[in-house]
Amino acid sequence: MNAPLHHELPPSGLDPVRALDQVTRQWDTDILRQLTDYVAIPAKSPGFDPDWAAHGHIDTVLRNAATWVEAQKVDGLTLEVVRLPGRTPVLFFEVAATRAAASSAQTVLMYGHLDKQPEFSGWRADLGPWTPKYEDGKLYGRGAADDGYAVYASIAAVQALKAQNVAHPRIVGLIETSEESGSRDLLPYIDALRTRLGDVGLVICLDSGAGNYEQLWLTTSLRGMAAGTLKVQVLTEGVHSGDASGLVPSSFRIMRQVLDRLEDSQTGRLLPEIFHCDVPAQRLEQARATAAILGDEVYKRFPWAHYDCGGATAFALPTTTDPVQALINRTWTPTLSVTGAEGLPALQDAGNVLRPYTAFKLSLRLPPLVDAAQAVQRLKALLEDNAPYQAHVTFEPFSAATGWNAPDTVPWFEQALHRASQAHFGAPCGYIGQGGTIPLMNMLSEGFPQAQMMVCGVLGPRSNAHGPNEFLHVPYAKRLTAAVAEVMAAMP
Numbered sequence: 001m002n003a004p005l006h007h008e009l010p011p012s013g014l015d016p017v018r019a020l021d022q023v024t025r026q027w028d029t030d031i032l033r034q035l036t037d038y039v040a041i042p043a044k045s046p047g048f049d050p051d052w053a054a055h056g057h058i059d060t061v062l063r064n065a066a067t068w069v070e071a072q073k074v075d076g077l078t079l080e081v082v083r084l085p086g087r088t089p090v091l092f093f094e095v096a097a098t099r100a101a102a103s104s105a106q107t108v109l110m111y112g113h114l115d116k117q118p119e120f121s122g123w124r125a126d127l128g129p130w131t132p133k134y135e136d137g138k139l140y141g142r143g144a145a146d147d148g149y150a151v152y153a154s155i156a157a158v159q160a161l162k163a164q165n166v167a168h169p170r171i172v173g174l175i176e177t178s179e180e181s182g183s184r185d186l187l188p189y190i191d192a193l194r195t196r197l198g199d200v201g202l203v204i205c206l207d208s209g210a211g212n213y214e215q216l217w218l219t220t221s222l223r224g225m226a227a228g229t230l231k232v233q234v235l236t237e238g239v240h241s242g243d244a245s246g247l248v249p250s251s252f253r254i255m256r257q258v259l260d261r262l263e264d265s266q267t268g269r270l271l272p273e274i275f276h277c278d279v280p281a282q283r284l285e286q287a288r289a290t291a292a293i294l295g296d297e298v299y300k301r302f303p304w305a306h307y308d309c310g311g312a313t314a315f316a317l318p319t320t321t322d323p324v325q326a327l328i329n330r331t332w333t334p335t336l337s338v339t340g341a342e343g344l345p346a347l348q349d350a351g352n353v354l355r356p357y358t359a360f361k362l363s364l365r366l367p368p369l370v371d372a373a374q375a376v377q378r379l380k381a382l383l384e385d386n387a388p389y390q391a392h393v394t395f396e397p398f399s400a401a402t403g404w405n406a407p408d409t410v411p412w413f414e415q416a417l418h419r420a421s422q423a424h425f426g427a428p429c430g431y432i433g434q435g436g437t438i439p440l441m442n443m444l445s446e447g448f449p450q451a452q453m454m455v456c457g458v459l460g461p462r463s464n465a466h467g468p469n470e471f472l473h474v475p476y477a478k479r480l481t482a483a484v485a486e487v488m489a490a491m492p
């Protein structure tokens, strides 16, 4: 990608060429190796590893990150691993401001997480979740991109400022280890650390996505989520299906009926109105601009099933091929995914048995402005009440988090993003909503309504966080690191 044509210093005083040089060297000589070690450790989020404390992996990755941060000897940095009883730990660091008192009142809050999604299946034969492999600028394996790199990139950005003696505001960092479980341990830490966070004027959250790898992308919204287990039980044990079927209702059929209350299976539309919200006009406008940049890559980037159909190759199709609608569908529309099942034997073990129960793990994504706690309440009543055949139908919530819509950007922030994107990518900053969830963002926007939110990330096309063959796009991560330094330097 292009270096800037005019090598002149922006108002921030940070030389972008030198900054990118420095972070590139740091990534190549050190950070990549740290993340390679990180991938090998199965630091699964507590929701997927109830014995996380005994296994010790969460502690190992947190300790490794803390040791690395301390070894950087960043001027004015202090660090602490904070542990509340019975909760996953967090890493908290503070870097003193280097600006005159008058302009240093506000704080930058950097955020990331070190817990990981579980393994999932379908990894390429030479790859695996805990088997790091670096190939063509990509570090494969679970968690490097989501979101192990964040703490390393954040500190490297601070170091880039220090190396050029660029004055910066007070900076704090909060690195948690329960994000992939809906950040269920985070709120008590925010409460405990509230006074030490200070007056947050800028949040830098490196746990999000990118529309492509050709420019800086600012996340404008996130969906919320509500997850839980829906179980339908009709018998206490399985019985001969020839003996019982037709008389004993199938738990699977009741499951379908119950799910039909929630979702129109023809269109995928979730039926309760409280799961929907309007798309703000500005977001629609931004979706149009982003659709013009990305075109049909918006849906082509997915690994669609394909097969031979009368000599031609047929592909499974998306819900829409209109790029604007596609962007809206994945960011402002509520959806249901069934992410797991129980009560169903593997195909090879399935005899002619009328099974006693069917259980599904449901994962709902909620539009940015829908309250997740209310949605869960509604969901439980909708699924459990008036069960067909008086079957035993239960919904046990697993996690819930409200989505987020970014506050309006102020001029210095918008200009800094564009300058950073031009300097490091030679293209303007893009704006995109993301369909995933970062529970912290809603908490922060409520706690610091005036703060600007630099929510960015490396999860671009095919990076496949949560699925098989997850990778960290290292060239993008380097430029993003330098862009973070640029924005921090520009904060008034």
Ligand SMILES: [Zn+2]
Pocket: 113, 146, 147, 179, 207
């Ligand atoms: Zn994440």
